[in-house]
Amino acid sequence: EVQLVQSGAEVKKPGESLKISCKGSGYRFGSYWIGWVRQMPGKGLEWMGIIYPGDSDTTYSPSFQGQVTISVDKSINTAYLQWSSLKASDTAMYYCARDGGSGSCSFDYWGQGTLVTVSS
Amino acid sequence: EIVLTQSPGTLSLSPGERVTLSCRASQSVSSSFLAWYQQKPGQAPRLLIYGASSRATGIPDRFSGSGSGTDFTLTISRLEPEDFAVYYCQQYGSSPPVYIFGQGTKLEIK
Numbered sequence: 001e002v003q004l005v006q007s008g009a010e011v012k013k014p015g016e017s018l019k020i021s022c023k024g025s026g027y028r029f030g031s032y033w034i035g036w037v038r039q040m041p042g043k044g045l046e047w048m049g050i051i052y053p054g055d056s057d058t059t060y061s062p063s064f065q066g067q068v069t070i071s072v073d074k075s076i077n078t079a080y081l082q083w084s085s086l087k088a089s090d091t092a093m094y095y096c097a098r099d100g101g102s103g104s105c106s107f108d109y110w111g112q113g114t115l116v117t118v119s120s
Numbered sequence: 121e122i123v124l125t126q127s128p129g130t131l132s133l134s135p136g137e138r139v140t141l142s143c144r145a146s147q148s149v150s151s152s153f154l155a156w157y158q159q160k161p162g163q164a165p166r167l168l169i170y171g172a173s174s175r176a177t178g179i180p181d182r183f184s185g186s187g188s189g190t191d192f193t194l195t196i197s198r199l200e201p202e203d204f205a206v207y208y209c210q211q212y213g214s215s216p217p218v219y220i221f222g223q224g225t226k227l228e229i230k
Contacts, residue, residue, distance in 0.1 A: 035219060037165075045157075045165065045208055047219040059217045062121075095164055105212030105219070106155035108176060110164035 002026040004034075004096050004111035011117045012086050019082035020114045022096030029077040030054040033099035035107060036070060036081045040092045050099065051079060086118045122146050124209055124222035132230040135199050141225045143192045143209035153212035156185055156194045160205045168207075169194060204229050
């Protein structure tokens with residue numbers, strides 16, 4: 001069974017750093033792109049970026065380029081999303097999701113989400 | 121950059137009714153790269169349709185997708201109580217890779 005399991009909720013202060021994780025299982029992790037999607041409170045879905053675990057090839061949405069870093073540790077089937085200096089406006093639910101491959105270019109499996117709250 | 125506009129923003133219907141949701145792209149997109157998702161409160165999105173018309177694994181056949189060019193639709197033939205949720209369309213563009221979501225349509229019980 002394909003699963004993406006994300007790390008738990010975080011409460012941080014503005015200016016702090018943060019790294020959240022997404023661990024894949026039940027499939028060949030290195031062969032499928034993993035994307036990150038933001039959902040601000042009461043709002044829609046925003047694609048942040050995507051990484052290919054096989055070679056760490058990464059593409060960012062222009063809206064998030066320079067604001068976050070996406071990385072992967074293929075040895076432990078885990079992708080990461082990190083911030084070096086959080087802002088209150090980073091408060092949101094963050095989802096990782098697997099691109100289904102075979103040209104589908106859609107996200108067929110999703111993590112349960114990680115809620116990030118940034119408040120002084 | 122392509123923009124996806126979903127309409128209507130909110131739809132109030134009753135169980136048993138048929139509904140068609142619209143997703144319009146600001147320029148022509150490949151139907152191979154158009155997907156639909158369902159999101160219920162407190163849950164992650166779920167893939168319903170990919171390639172504009174192919175149902176994802178485990179999706180009931182009351183869900184169907186169609187369209188091409190700039191106009192795409194998701195149809196639910198007969199609403200079940202569990203179908204009341206927010207629906208998003210999503211398009212993929214290459215060079216560079218980009219995934220774009222529509223703003224969503226909320227389907228609520230009348």
